[in-house]
Amino acid sequence: MPSITDLFNRQNASNGIKMVSGTAAQSESSGTYYAVQFVTDCTPSAFTATNCTLVTGAQFPAGTVIYADILTITCGSNEVYALYKC
Numbered sequence: 001m002p003s004i005t006d007l008f009n010r011q012n013a014s015n016g017i018k019m020v021s022g023t024a025a026q027s028e029s030s031g032t033y034y035a036v037q038f039v040t041d042c043t044p045s046a047f048t049a050t051n052c053t054l055v056t057g058a059q060f061p062a063g064t065v066i067y068a069d070i071l072t073i074t075c076g077s078n079e080v081y082a083l084y085k086c
Contacts, residue, residue, distance in 0.1 A: 015085040025074040031086055033070040038062055039080040046074040 018033070020026055030050050043059045049068035060066070075081060 017085065018083045019080065020073075020075070020083065021078075021080045023074060023077050025072065026070075026083065027072045028070065028083075030069055030071060033083040034086045035065055035067045035084040036070055036073060037065045037082045037084070039082060040078070042075045042079040042081055044073055044075050046072050048072045 018026075019039075025046060038060045040062050041059055042062075044054075044056055047054045047056050048071045049066075050071060052068045054066075054068075070083060073081070073083075
């Protein structure tokens with residue numbers, strides 16, 4: 001169970017974010033990113049997270065936030081999203 005401090009830091013992105021634009025696949029080890037926010041409408045061709053069942057090929061509208069232990073994500077060339085660091 002995360003501590004109150006940990007939850008506060010996550011909510012406020014105290015550990016930073018990684019903005020991604022383009023088709024480069026993002027693959028990370030477990031515990032690197034706790035959320036993804038889609039800045040533009042995005043349709044991931046690859047999207048996996050620990051203990052989650054995610055749908056690829058579905059469009060996520062701009063502004064959508066998915067909270068999960070993000071492992072891999074790949075979106076289209078003109079799509080932008082932000083990964084929130086743990």
